[in-house]
Amino acid sequence: MKPAAFTYHDPRTVEDALRVLADVGDEGKVLAGGQSLLPILNMRLASPAHLVDINKVAGLSAVSADAGGVTVGATARHTEVERDEAAYAVQPLLRQALRLVAHPAIRNRGTTCGSLAHADPAGEMTAVLALTGGAVRLRTSTAEREVAAADFFLGPLESCLRPGELLVSVHFPAFPAGTGTAFVEVARRHGDYALCGVAAAVTRDGDGTVTSARAAYISVSPTPLVLDLTDAAPDWAAAGRLARERVDPEADIHSTVAYRRQLVEVLTVRALTAGVAA
Amino acid sequence: MTEQVRPVTLVVNGTGHRITVPVRRLLSDALRHDLGLTGTHVGCEHGVCGACTVLLDGLPVRSCLLFAVTVDGADITTVEGLAAADGTPHPVQQAFTECHALQCGFCTPGFMTTIAAALQDNPDPDEEQARAIIGGNLCRCTGYQNIVKAVVRAAAIARERA
Numbered sequence: 001m002k003p004a005a006f007t008y009h010d011p012r013t014v015e016d017a018l019r020v021l022a023d024v025g026d027e028g029k030v031l032a033g034g035q036s037l038l039p040i041l042n043m044r045l046a047s048p049a050h051l052v053d054i055n056k057v058a059g060l061s062a063v064s065a066d067a068g069g070v071t072v073g074a075t076a077r078h079t080e081v082e083r084d085e086a087a088y089a090v091q092p093l094l095r096q097a098l099r100l101v102a103h104p105a106i107r108n109r110g111t112t113c114g115s116l117a118h119a120d121p122a123g124e125m126t127a128v129l130a131l132t133g134g135a136v137r138l139r140t141s142t143a144e145r146e147v148a149a150a151d152f153f154l155g156p157l158e159s160c161l162r163p164g165e166l167l168v169s170v171h172f173p174a175f176p177a178g179t180g181t182a183f184v185e186v187a188r189r190h191g192d193y194a195l196c197g198v199a200a201a202v203t204r205d206g207d208g209t210v211t212s213a214r215a216a217y218i219s220v221s222p223t224p225l226v227l228d229l230t231d232a233a234p235d236w237a238a239a240g241r242l243a244r245e246r247v248d249p250e251a252d253i254h255s256t257v258a259y260r261r262q263l264v265e266v267l268t269v270r271a272l273t274a275g276v277a278a
Numbered sequence: 279m280t281e282q283v284r285p286v287t288l289v290v291n292g293t294g295h296r297i298t299v300p301v302r303r304l305l306s307d308a309l310r311h312d313l314g315l316t317g318t319h320v321g322c323e324h325g326v327c328g329a330c331t332v333l334l335d336g337l338p339v340r341s342c343l344l345f346a347v348t349v350d351g352a353d354i355t356t357v358e359g360l361a362a363a364d365g366t367p368h369p370v371q372q373a374f375t376e377c378h379a380l381q382c383g384f385c386t387p388g389f390m391t392t393i394a395a396a397l398q399d400n401p402d403p404d405e406e407q408a409r410a411i412i413g414g415n416l417c418r419c420t421g422y423q424n425i426v427k428a429v430v431r432a433a434a435i436a437r438e439r440a
Contacts, residue, residue, distance in 0.1 A: 001323060005281050008301035008347060031348065038343040039324035042304075051301075053348050079337070103414025105331055105338040105392065190413040 004047035018141040024050040026163035035110035036118045065090045069173035078107035093181040097124040103191045119159040122193040122219045130224035131216035134172040153223035179203040180278035182271045195255045196263035200271035220249035240269040286350045291359025306330040308346035317357040328415035331388040338395045357387035373432035381419035
């Protein structure tokens with residue numbers, strides 16, 4: 001199918017974009033990579049009156065990394081983040097997760113900020129933001145605020161983004177020294193939405209003792225779920241059982257509740273084991 | 279409402295085109311309907327099947343998930359642009375012929391553009407890497423085995439020609 005008609009805006013500066021977004025209010029939708037938005041428009045699940053295309057806005061495409069973490073601008077493509085060596089050195093979980101986001105042709109266009117704004121509970125980057133304790137920067141024509149992952153996601157496909165607001169960048173903090181990370185998932189088909197996905201971060205001190213073992217989950221909760229499994233460390237089988245008890249997934253046509261719980265346990269063990277080895 | 283239209287410049291397979299299209303025109307439809315380049319096929323029209331894959335500034339993308347207005351000025355390669363100017367088939371095209379990697383041919387343009395771009399990144403893929411390369415493209419005829427062979431063969435042809 002084809003999208004319904006809309007009024008198109010392609011501002012060249014952030015200020016112009018924010019002015020247009022303020023004008024169109026809740027009748028406006030931001031277009032970045034469009035890899036989630038276009039299917040929705042094509043299938044006419046949504047028909048916003050105004051599309052504000054930010055692809056031509058200057059100054060939003062940067063990926064920058066320093067010792068504190070990685071900052072990604074609103075129009076930086078998944079592929080650019082995935083291939084950025086400095087970003088990988090500081091926060092390897094980004095590349096580990098991005099390899100599982102759809103297919104290369106989607107990642108070449110889709111944006112990391114856009115996938116967060118979309119707030120799909122199956123979206124890998126929501127778990128990365130939650131596990132790293134990152135934050136998004138939101139701007140309107142008159143104000144700016146930074147919102148932590150825990151406050152940003154409100155429910156499936158729902159964030160705290162308000163009409164007129166633009167997600168201009170996201171910051172993924174680095175983990176402490178001695179941290180290993182991994183992202184594992186199970187999907188029905190390669191590149192398809194995961195039935196369950198787990199991001200893990202395991203921190204050890206100089207003696208090799210685990211000081212922190214945490215995991216974040218996709219597709220098993222309305223918003224990304226973060227579990228602290230440090231108490232079970234280094235018995236990862238016990239950590240898997242602990243995680244299984246603490247999730248409350250729903251059934252859908254792809255998976256039963258019991259199967260999702262099973263995936264949570266198995267993938268928790270795999271992710272923590274891989275995180276320790278990383 | 280009156281439909282909003284915009285002039286758009288697309289450089290497709292090295293030739294510049296100036297067209298005026300409704301702002302909601304998908305790139306896939308702009309290529310097929312406005313430019314008459316019907317080599318790009320439209321399957322699912324929501325980004326799943328990969329048949330409409332074209333190269334945008336050298337990188338594979340789904341043309342059904344892009345508006346023509348948003349890629350104004352961009353350099354696009356479609357399946358029609360893969361062969362050399364003298365008509366010599368692209369290594370991927372020759373490999374598809376040799377390996378019998380197509381049956382009905384509907385999905386083939388998307389596979390060819392995807393594989394052509396991937397071989398720029400990885401000129402010597404093994405079979406497992408070949409499967410990963412084509413993981414985002416659906417084919418309902420072949421069972422994929424001969425397409426995997428064609429990926430490996432295309433890389434060999436490119437090396438033979440070099």
